[in-house]
Amino acid sequence: MNHVISVINQKGGVGKTTSTINLGCAFANLGQKILIIDLDPQGNASTGVGIENNERENSIYKLLIERNNLQQYVKHTKIENLDIMCANVELSGFETEVAEDKNRAFILKGIMDELRQKNQYNQILIDCPPSLSLLTVMALVASNSVIVPLQTEFFALEGLTQLLKTINRIKMSLNKMLEVEGIVLTMFDKRNKLCAQVEQEARKFFGEQVYETLIPRNIRISEAPSHGLPVIVYDKYCAGSIAYEKLAAEIIEKQKKFNFAA
Numbered sequence: 234m235n236h237v238i239s240v241i242n243q244k245g246g247v248g249k250t251t252s253t254i255n256l257g258c259a260f261a262n263l264g265q266k267i268l269i270i271d272l273d274p275q276g277n278a279s280t281g282v283g284i285e286n287n288e289r290e291n292s293i294y295k296l297l298i299e300r301n302n303l304q305q306y307v308k309h310t311k312i313e314n315l316d317i318m319c320a321n322v323e324l325s326g327f328e329t330e331v332a333e334d335k336n337r338a339f340i341l342k343g344i345m346d347e348l349r350q351k352n353q354y355n356q357i358l359i360d361c362p363p364s365l366s367l368l369t370v371m372a373l374v375a376s377n378s379v380i381v382p383l384q385t386e387f388f389a390l391e392g393l394t395q396l397l398k399t400i401n402r403i404k405m406s407l408n409k410m411l412e413v414e415g416i417v418l419t420m421f422d423k424r425n426k427l428c429a430q431v432e433q434e435a436r437k438f439f440g441e442q443v444y445e446t447l448i449p450r451n452i453r454i455s456e457a458p459s460h461g462l463p464v465i466v467y468d469k470y471c472a473g474s475i476a477y478e479k480l481a482a483e484i485i486e487k488q489k490k491f492n493f494a495a
């Protein structure tokens with residue numbers, strides 16, 4: 234229970250939000266109780282599970298400022314077992330508002346610890362913004378582990394070394410339990426030679442950290458958010474959905490094997 238995972242990569246458009254939503258949905262379909270924390274001011278995860286902008290007054294921003302009455306910030310989605318704490322653009326001002334707070338890196342951890350005590354969720358997935366800013370640091374401090382989506386394209390591996398360094402720094406200083414749970418290759422195109430090369434390199438450098446399951450580039454995945462649905466619900470049998478369900482099963486197996494789940 235209460236396994237907290239940050240879905241993280243400082244690059245935008247690599248599949249963080251898509252992976253958060255669809256893994257969340259796949260875990261929920263397997264009977265796990267799941268909470269998604271939308272920690273990106275763009276609020277794409279909130280949109281992607283069908284929570285409209287005008288339904289987000291009780292956003293994660295407000296919770297990070299007020300830090301009590303946790304329950305009123307949880308929204309149920311149309312998907313059974315899947316809840317979310319939403320984000321809106323207010324969140325972009327958060328960093329400056331807490332600039333004077335010496336313990337700001339621990340604000341989200343405080344909230345996560347309270348959620349852990351309540352023991353309502355099997356897994357909590359944090360959809361991180363595309364930066365290594367305070368929001369991301371807070372997510373890393375609050376998490377048991379991270380999953381890194383990596384777009385299979387030429388520059389994918391460059392940012393990864395820096396990201397892993399940051400994760401390691403947080404592990405050494407602020408959160409000893411933090412682990413890299415896995416790296417997931419996204420937007421894979423099997424007709425593209427470069428994709429195969431990037432896959433090979435990633436597996437060579439990061440070995441078992443890279444999940445076997447590849448997420449294909451799939452048009453249905455990109456259509457789904459405009460319908461406010463995870464692709465797994467929008468088109469259950471498309472290649473993208475099948476891949477995310479397979480990945481979810483692989484993640485759960487690996488969690489058992491390495492005892493990631495806290």
Ligand SMILES: Nc1ncnc2c1ncn2[C@@H]1O[C@H](COP(=O)(O)OP(=O)(O)O)[C@@H](O)[C@H]1O
Binds near residue numbers: 448
């Ligand atoms: N496997 C995929 N195939 C096709 N489009 C995808 C895939 N994964 C993500 N996308 C699309 O790419 C864009 C960026 O993905 P997103 O998950 O929002 O990235 P991030 O959260 O890292 O910025 C979105 O429009 C999304 O719908």
Ligand SMILES: [Mg+2]
Binds near residue numbers: 249250251273277360
């Ligand atoms: Mg995103």
